[in-house]
Amino acid sequence: QVPLVESGGGSVQPGGSLRLSCAASGYTYSSYSMGWFRQAPGKEREGVACIGETGIARYADSVKGRFTISRDNAKNTLYLQMNSLKPEDTAMYACARGPSYLTYCVTTPSQFTYWGQGTQVTVSS
Numbered sequence: 001q002v003p004l005v006e007s008g009g010g011s012v013q014p015g016g017s018l019r020l021s022c023a024a025s026g027y028t029y030s031s032y033s034m035g036w037f038r039q040a041p042g043k044e045r046e047g048v049a050c051i052g053e054t055g056i057a058r059y060a061d062s063v064k065g066r067f068t069i070s071r072d073n074a075k076n077t078l079y080l081q082m083n084s085l086k087p088e089d090t091a092m093y094a095c096a097r098g099p100s101y102l103t104y105c106v107t108t109p110s111q112f113t114y115w116g117q118g119t120q121v122t123v124s125s
Contacts, residue, residue, distance in 0.1 A: 002026050002114035004095050009119030016085050016123070022078040022095030022116060030073040033098035033105040035112055036080045038091035038121075047107025048093070049080065054103050063089075085123045094118035 008020040020036070035050035049069040051057045057069050068081040078095050096112035098105055105111075 002097055004097065004114060004116035006093065006095055006116045006119040009093060009121045011122040011124070012085055013125050014086055014123055017081070017083045018085065018121060020080040020082065020093055020095075020119060020121075022080075024076045024078065024097070027097075029076040031100045033100070033102040034069075034071060034078045035096050035098055035105065035107055036069060036078070036093060037096060037107070037109060037112075037115075038089075038093045039118075040091040043091075045109050046091075047109060050098060050105035050107045051078070052103045052105045053101055056103055056105070058105055058107060060107060082121070085121075087123050087125075089121060090123050091121060092118040093121050 003025050005023045033052045036048040039045040049059045051069045066084045070079045095116045097114040098112045
């Protein structure tokens with residue numbers, strides 16, 4: 001089992017910002033790609049962003065220019081900075097561990113093997 005613990009979710013008005021964190025432990029964090037996913041009620045899980053071993057990131061079209069994924073290998077922590085939030089960003093957000101030694105990641109849920117419990121993000125006025 002690979003513990004992944006998310007934090008930073010909450011409620012925010014449209015146009016606001018939130019920063020999600022994902023603390024990892026129990027493995028060589030720096031060697032693995034990581035991703036953020038979200039799932040709204042009644043919808044399928046959606047890949048939001050991923051980051052490879054060397055820091056190259058990929059984003060879903062719906063969040064490009066608004067969200068930034070980053071990683072701090074010294075702290076074994078993954079981040080998702082979310083700006084200009086919209087009501088349609090409302091969902092449960094979860095981090096996940098992807099393949100190791102991967103430079104160019106993909107936001108395909110089936111490629112990720114370990115998942116956190118998630119943190120709720122609600123955007124409403």
